[in-house]
Amino acid sequence: MAFEERNxxxxxxxxxxxxxxxxxxxxxxxxxxxxxxxxxxxxxxxxVLTYIPIAIVMVIIGVIMLNILYGIATGGDDLTMKExxxxxxxxxxxxxxxxxxxxxxxxxxxxxxxxxxSALQALNLMLIxxxxxxxxxxxxxxxxxxxxx
Amino acid sequence: MGAPxxxxxxxxxxxxxxxxxxxxxxxxxxxxxxxxVAIENAKYSPTLELAFKIAKAFGKPLEEVFQYDAPED
Numbered sequence: 001m002a003f004e005e006r007n008x009x010x011x012x013x014x015x016x017x018x019x020x021x022x023x024x025x026x027x028x029x030x031x032x033x034x035x036x037x038x039x040x041x042x043x044x045x046x047x048v049l050t051y052i053p054i055a056i057v058m059v060i061i062g063v064i065m066l067n068i069l070y071g072i073a074t075g076g077d078d079l080t081m082k083e084x085x086x087x088x089x090x091x092x093x094x095x096x097x098x099x100x101x102x103x104x105x106x107x108x109x110x111x112x113x114x115x116x117x118s119a120l121q122a123l124n125l126m127l128i129x130x131x132x133x134x135x136x137x138x139x140x141x142x143x144x145x146x147x148x149x
Numbered sequence: 150m151g152a153p154x155x156x157x158x159x160x161x162x163x164x165x166x167x168x169x170x171x172x173x174x175x176x177x178x179x180x181x182x183x184x185x186v187a188i189e190n191a192k193y194s195p196t197l198e199l200a201f202k203i204a205k206a207f208g209k210p211l212e213e214v215f216q217y218d219a220p221e222d
Contacts, residue, residue, distance in 0.1 A: 148192025
């Protein structure tokens with residue numbers, strides 16, 4: 001398995017874990033009314049910003065651990081850590097899907113806002129769109145890696 | 150999305166070149182082994198630069214390594 005494909009699996013798994021944990025907390029906080037009131041959106045923003053570095057650290061740890069485990073499993077036989085042209089082409093395909101999905105989610109959020117949804121609902125929808133676009137992009141990359149290209 | 154219209158003789162040339170491994174060819178041209186696998190199986194068309202590097206690794210002209218299978222109109 002290529003280095004970038006291994007990393008993509010890591011990104012996908014971490015993304016699902018982070019959103020599960022993070023999404024649950026955001027949902028619970030929303031239901032509890034922690035994001036209501038004049039400082040509600042500021043509290044929301046601070047909550048989101050708290051989870052971004054956590055997610056980054058989890059990805060770094062996940063990549064390191066997966067590559068160590070892969071190295072042990074393969075006896076270090078195929079442990080190249082290189083990104084080549086095929087990886088870049090597949091990465092671009094993934095980015096195209098990520099961009100399209102996120103843009104669609106963002107537009108839907110803005111439309112709902114124009115139709116009377118609250119700012120909090122719009123921001124949560126954009127957050128969901130960002131997560132879903134990341135997952136979609138990684139799935140597309142894995143599809144091309146498994147297929148060869 | 151069909152297979153790329155470019156075929157190649159890389160597998161045969163590897164065996165003719167001292168039974169070069171896919172890993173050995175990958176290291177010679179600066180890509181991953183998986184990319185060489187994808188090229189051999191006609192799943193991925195290399196860039197022009199990579200195609201020339203592969204041909205040079207075998208000491209063969211480009212046309213002897215890669216063939217363009219023009220689609221029928």
